Amino acid sequence: MKIRDHYLDEDVVVRKETPNRSGPFGNGLPDTIIIHYTAGGSAESSVNTLCDPKTKASAHLVIGREGSIYQLVPFNLIAWHAGRSAHQGRVGFNKYAIGIELDNAGRLTKSGEEYVSWFGRAYPENEVVEAVHRNESEPSCWHRYTEEQIAISQDICADLIENYGITSILGHEEVSPGRKVDPGPAFPMDKLRELLLYRDRGAEVQEEPSPFPFKGVVTASKLNIRQSPRLKAGTVAAPLTKGTIVEILREENGWYEVDVKMRGWVKKEYIKA
Ligand SMILES: [Zn+2]
Structure with missing residues (x-):
């Protein structure tokens, strides 16, 4: 996947226009990627919501469950995805970060044999991950991301790191803890960071210490x-x-x-x- 003029190549991405955006990023920015889930029923419905001026929300990309990619905002302009947010002394992450939304229903509630989303749709067990959220202590049920979504997120993050010098990848739950739980524990955030950002450091850590003497x-x-x-x-x-x-x-x-x-x-x- 290549980036040209701050857009992913048109043969892999569907471009949509949203009025929900600000001007260009400041110097040396963006340097962060924030991963989200849509908490919606389909990529198309989420794209429509994020292009609706009434919602005052957007993201640079929406990734569908079959691997479709929508780009709503070019990577050099600020999108509105993080809201109230703070991390390591920085506040208001829209001005620092590219926002990637993954089509995913979010937290699910077990009801008999079914797992139901906040908007009332039931999901089969093979689409459910039971895990403890990083900001919580009890396990709960989460809509599984597809392998395509995870692979595409990884490819896109790698391209963004190369093109923009991105130095950190965060979940919305990490910049807005207490207010947001996306992308949640079904998304392999630590693995992604390890692979794309900490690979060299990881190799050092894995070196076996000598048993002698x-x-x-x-x-x-x-x-x-x-x-x-x-x-x-x-x-x-x-x-x-x-x-x-x-x-x-x-x-x-x-x-x-x-x-x-x-x-x-x-x-x-x-x-x-
Ligand atoms: Zn979010």
Whole structure:
């Protein structure tokens, strides 16, 4: 997906006009993407709502469940999606962020065998995710996002990062906690950030720490200690005895290189301190 003149390519996106927008972003902005769900019944109905001057709401993009993409506002102009919002010392995120809406019914209420949206539509169990919201402590039911929606969101975010130098991806729930719960726990927000923003740092974190050195104890009654990890190598000292504590420095072909500390009493005049 390519971005030209602040629009996604016309062969992948349906352009719509909304009056619900402001002027251009300030210098160095946008630097953030905010992910939302529509809490609606279809992408088309949400697009119509976001193009209605009475709603005073919009977003740059709406992504349908089958992967259709609508662009309502070019990426260089401010859309009205975040409302009252604050995060890390910044207030009013419309002026910082590109808004992406995903067609999704939002939180669902279990009623018998059915899961019902706030607007009264029932969804089958295979479209439901039960999970605890990041701002809550009890699990509840959420409308599942489709694989297409998640894949397209990821592609678009990657393109926006490349084109605009986006440095953070946030959920509406993170900039308007208490007031908003979208996109909710059905959206893989942490995974998306890990993949697109923190990949280098992630690689460092995954590096295995060395297990060496660690301590061991001799279990044989007499154990030869050799100059190199071979049976033919000469010994460096008298054999170690059972119960001797060794510090294991490294491993090679079934051998441990060890450091042996002995403790005992020796005549003072033969020691250089
Ligand atoms: Zn929202």
